[in-house]
Amino acid sequence: MGVRARIETALTEALKPERLEVIDESHLHAGHAGARPEGETHFRVRIVSGAFSGLSRVDRHRRVNQLLAGELSGPVHALAIDARSPEEPGRP
Structure with missing residues (x-):
C-alpha cells in the first residue's frame, strides 16, 4: 500500500469524513528538501468531518497530525x- 492510500485509510477509519481528498503534490517540490525521486513526500489533505465540530483550527490540525x-x-x-x-462555510 502506498503512502497516499495509508493516509486515506487512517483518516477514513478514525474520522469518518463526509469528504476526503488526499493530493500528492510531490511533483511540485522536485529538487527541494525532503523530496525523493519516487515521490509521495508532499501531500495536501482536504477533509470535512463531524469529528471536527467544535474544535479550533489548531486542534483539527493536531488531530490529523496525530493520526498520521x-x-x-x-x-x-x-x-x-x-x-x-x-456546518462550516467554505467547505473544501
Whole structure:
C-alpha cells in the first residue's frame, strides 16, 4: 500500500469524513528538501468531518497530525491540511 492510500485509510477509519481528498503534490517540490525521486513526500489533505465540530483550527490540525504521526516521521516531508466541520462555510 502506498503512502497516499495509508493516509486515506487512517483518516477514513478514525474520522469518518463526509469528504476526503488526499493530493500528492510531490511533483511540485522536485529538487527541494525532503523530496525523493519516487515521490509521495508532499501531500495536501482536504477533509470535512463531524469529528471536527467544535474544535479550533489548531486542534483539527493536531488531530490529523496525530493520526498520521507514523507517515510524518517517515516518508512524508510536508503536509498541508484543510480540515473543516460539515456546518462550516467554505467547505473544501
